[in-house]
Amino acid sequence: MGDLIVEPHDIFGDGVNIAARLESIAEPDGICISSSVYDQVQGKVGTEFGDLGEQHLKNITRPVRVYTVATSGSPDAATSSDSAWTSTWSPRLSIVVLPFANLSGDHAHDYFVDGVTESLTTDLSHISGSLVIGRHTAFTYKDKAGRS
Structure with missing residues (x-):
């Protein structure tokens, strides 16, 4: 609404x-x-x-x-x-796929790295009984230092 x-x-x-x-x-x-x-x-x-x-x-x-x-x-x-x-x-498995870092230094490859993150998130969401945090939430951590 x-x-x-x-x-x-x-x-x-x-x-x-x-x-x-x-x-x-x-x-x-x-x-x-x-x-x-x-x-x-x-x-x-x-x-x-x-x-x-x-x-x-x-x-x-x-x-x-x-x-x-x-x-x-x-x-x-x-x-x-x-x-x-x-x-x-409560889900038996809770997971978030944090955005991968582009280690090549070539910003033209950022789309590939983001695609891998999105594909992995989508594939993991098909596990029955699991909770996978959405990619939009995970992407708020992109390019932020101090991830663990």
């Missing part, structure tokens, strides 16, 4: 930007929604939600509280409260 600008061949606005960022942090085949959407649908649809807390999304100035939609295949989907859903489920 948010302001939208609709043009003949494109859609712009904060709502579109937030939706794109939420898509990048959602589990494969999963759905994430913002708190403004949650406020509108909570109690009106027969779906349970898990609270992922406030997330810092790329190019969004303020943190956004994010909820995940519990589907029939989600852990503890039958749980009736949000806090119980989030406290009883």
